[in-house]
Amino acid sequence: MKKRILSLLASVAMLCGLAMLAPASAVAAPYCGIYWGSLPESASGMSSAQIENLRTGRHACFDRLVVDLEGDVSGYSVTYVHRVSELGSGFAVPLRGGADLEILVHAPAYDADFHATYSPRHPSHAVDVDGYRTFRQVAFSGSFEGQTLIGLGVRARLPMRVFTLDGPGDGSRLVIDVAHRW
Template structure:
């Protein structure tokens, strides 16, 4: 009888931790992510979308996006000047895309938003609170993404459509 009790106890103990599955299967973290180098393309547009488990920011690039650096920061700063970029939310992600918002040959703007402080309308989003253009300097573009709290995120580059590419940042709704 004692042996049966030991076996039963072992089964219950083993089942406990396995029952705690990650939210939506997400196994992302909140540490900085970096990939690639300076790319030959330029920013064309910034947009956002809502998904069942995360909010998504997409930076559309004409040509090759090169890479990105995405990290939580205390304060998002404008490149070059270092000026503070105010953001709504409990946490701030600095998103650096390795291409500029201007044509490298003639300096003309390839992306000129109507309001640099409100790149996309994120009203009703579960995680995003604000997306702002911090600036474009020395071939890179800095964005500030205000989020509800420090939550797991992932970043990656997708090819297309056509000759373009996209830098994507997903931020989970919760841990």
């Protein structure tokens, strides 16, 4: 009886060991074919465009933030930071989530007469992201010296991609996608 129990325990231990050595692809399917990383993404240049709107969308594999501009977006910087700091003052922009994504658009949110072209009712919650899988908070920090800062609180430091799109009309869009998981 003792030999039988020891033999059974040895078999269970061997099966557990084999399961741990199995390749990851045999255990879990690839996640949406995402190959993005989490390193900073940027493009140089200042823009004569103005920010008109922020909007978000939920997709099967990622959450999306879109910055709508009137004119061509030329420059931006999107990077994970320890904390997002307001332009000019350096005060912290409090964000919910496990990671902070700083989005600096090289375009103002005001026109040539310094009238706001984008002014959300609640800047610390510029876009409602309740129920999103990755996004926790979108904060519009404001514009300073021709640049606009947006803080994006996300669940964790996850893969992201950044790209621009032309249109509609003479406008353009800065698109930031953050994956739901690695």
